[in-house]
Amino acid sequence: MEDKSAKGDALDDVRNRIDAIDLELLGLISERARCAQQVAHIKTAADGGQVQFYRPEREVAVLRRIKAANPGPLDGEEVARLFREIMSACLALERPLNVAFLGPAGTFTQAAAIKHFGHSVKTFALATIGEIFREVEAGSCDFGVVPVENSTEGVVSHTLDMFMTSPLMITGEVSLRIHHHLMSVTEDLCAIRTVYSHQQSLAQCRGWLDRHLPNADRVAVGSNAEAARTAATEEDAAAVAGLQAAEIYRLAVLAERIEDEPGNTTRFLVIGPQDSRPSGQGQDKTSLLLSCRNQAGGLHTLLTPLAAHGISMTRIESRPSRRGIWDYVFFIDIMGHRDDPKVALALENLRQASLLFKVLGSYPLAVL
Numbered sequence: 001m002e003d004k005s006a007k008g009d010a011l012d013d014v015r016n017r018i019d020a021i022d023l024e025l026l027g028l029i030s031e032r033a034r035c036a037q038q039v040a041h042i043k044t045a046a047d048g049g050q051v052q053f054y055r056p057e058r059e060v061a062v063l064r065r066i067k068a069a070n071p072g073p074l075d076g077e078e079v080a081r082l083f084r085e086i087m088s089a090c091l092a093l094e095r096p097l098n099v100a101f102l103g104p105a106g107t108f109t110q111a112a113a114i115k116h117f118g119h120s121v122k123t124f125a126l127a128t129i130g131e132i133f134r135e136v137e138a139g140s141c142d143f144g145v146v147p148v149e150n151s152t153e154g155v156v157s158h159t160l161d162m163f164m165t166s167p168l169m170i171t172g173e174v175s176l177r178i179h180h181h182l183m184s185v186t187e188d189l190c191a192i193r194t195v196y197s198h199q200q201s202l203a204q205c206r207g208w209l210d211r212h213l214p215n216a217d218r219v220a221v222g223s224n225a226e227a228a229r230t231a232a233t234e235e236d237a238a239a240v241a242g243l244q245a246a247e248i249y250r251l252a253v254l255a256e257r258i259e260d261e262p263g264n265t266t267r268f269l270v271i272g273p274q275d276s277r278p279s280g281q282g283q284d285k286t287s288l289l290l291s292c293r294n295q296a297g298g299l300h301t302l303l304t305p306l307a308a309h310g311i312s313m314t315r316i317e318s319r320p321s322r323r324g325i326w327d328y329v330f331f332i333d334i335m336g337h338r339d340d341p342k343v344a345l346a347l348e349n350l351r352q353a354s355l356l357f358k359v360l361g362s363y364p365l366a367v368l
């Protein structure tokens, strides 16, 4: 009996301490929010009409600093995630951002948008990648989030093709570990006759589906969330999608993490009217769209300036140009910001060696 009340006292003490800390935290977070409001006034007074409230390079600098200073016991990712949400709320006080993503609600692209901007942005589900570009170009949304490549299935060609004609720039990137689940209104795997999902997700789960549902028809639809929405209306159907879709469309999860590759990751791009300023510490990336003359050694000529200036290329992708003038265009990612002197020099040389040369944007490497 005595023991129990001693334990109860100890618990009360710690909980009282937690209550006091929470009030202190609330006071500090409120003070931080007031600072963000002051920043908004300063920005408005300095820039007039064209104020850029969202500053990606500043946000990653804040997150990097927090991670470096983190004393534990929470791990770095966890504290960064908490501060991501605090900044998201502070920015929403300055001005709430409108972010378009590949819908419907519950897609991995929405999860990527929230991971990048936090929960205080307003997200808009659009039906196609083309529509996202159009809405951001028209200014009805501030930014868009689009998938660009998957570690199992490769590049999302529609996104790359949009950059050939769009004036939008890349302001950031997000990587998301993708876990697929099989979900349905029925709880019985044997009752499943049809499996709906996005074509890439079906491909990412091919092995599992061959083993467990060899006789079910696989039907490709526009997105995983659309698959979940459809499966919710059919007794003998299932969808392959993320957990969010199961929650939104009230489906039972019959099997978890059915993707064939455990490291399955999708990379998304954040697109907007401008790219990001340098975030420093060599932690920026630049994406380019290039084409060379259709002659022997053409690609080599393009890449020589990068090697000459010691710039590392992290990715190269070729796509048919579909313009007739150039056979192929290359999407190239390099390390460094376009304003870094070394990168600026290499880009100038590249510009001279290319038929088509477009900087798609410089942006910070993702912290989260």
Ligand SMILES: C=C(O[C@@H]1C=C(C(=O)O)C=C[C@H]1O)C(=O)O
Pocket (backbone or CB within 6 Å): 035, 036, 039, 053, 054, 055, 056, 058, 059, 062, 086, 087, 088, 090, 091, 094
């Ligand atoms: C407060 C600012 O504005 C926004 C909010 C930030 C924050 O809460 O720390 C950081 C960058 C901006 O997106 C700022 O530019 O410093």
